[in-house]
Amino acid sequence: NEMTLRVRGLHVPISGTPLFYYAWYAMRRVGGDGWITNPASNRPNVALGQELIGLMSRYDGHAKAINDLERTGLKAKTLDQNRSKIKDEIVAALGEKLARAYLFEASKHPDGIRMRYRLHVDSRHIRIIS
Numbered sequence: 349n350e351m352t353l354r355v356r357g358l359h360v361p362i363s364g365t366p367l368f369y370y371a372w373y374a375m376r377r378v379g380g381d382g383w384i385t386n387p388a389s390n391r392p393n394v395a396l397g398q399e400l401i402g403l404m405s406r407y408d409g410h411a412k413a414i415n416d417l418e419r420t421g422l423k424a425k426t427l428d429q430n431r432s433k434i435k436d437e438i439v440a441a442l443g444e445k446l447a448r449a450y451l452f453e454a455s456k457h458p459d460g461i462r463m464r465y466r467l468h469v470d471s472r473h474i475r476i477i478s
Contacts, residue, residue: 360441369430382466392421
């Protein structure tokens with residue numbers, strides 16, 4: 349099983365672990381409102397880490413990424429780094445203007461402190477083929 353990202357039929361080359369994070373955000377967008385709140389910096393989120401471990405294990409994800417999630421849970425820093433890599437790679441493939449629609453939008457979590465993110469693209473335009 350090989351995961352790939354296609355935007356309007358174009359193959360977008362995203363490397364290993366960031367592709368899993370993009371797929372996870374896409375699945376969350378299709379399955380609900382799509383918002384994923386960054387964990388507090390001093391408290392990684394174990395449940396979200398388990399969701400990612402499940403996805404990565406199913407599609408032969410990088411062992412180190414899986415081990416890190418198992419050991420510490422999902423950290424805000426890890427989410428931030430992967431969103432940044434995703435942005436760089438999608439912008440490199442599609443250009444700044446077209447990429448915007450397929451990247452992330454941000455808002456303050458209702459707690460007023462933490463940030464939350466989701467894919468900008470509407471769930472009607474996301475197809476997950478497995």
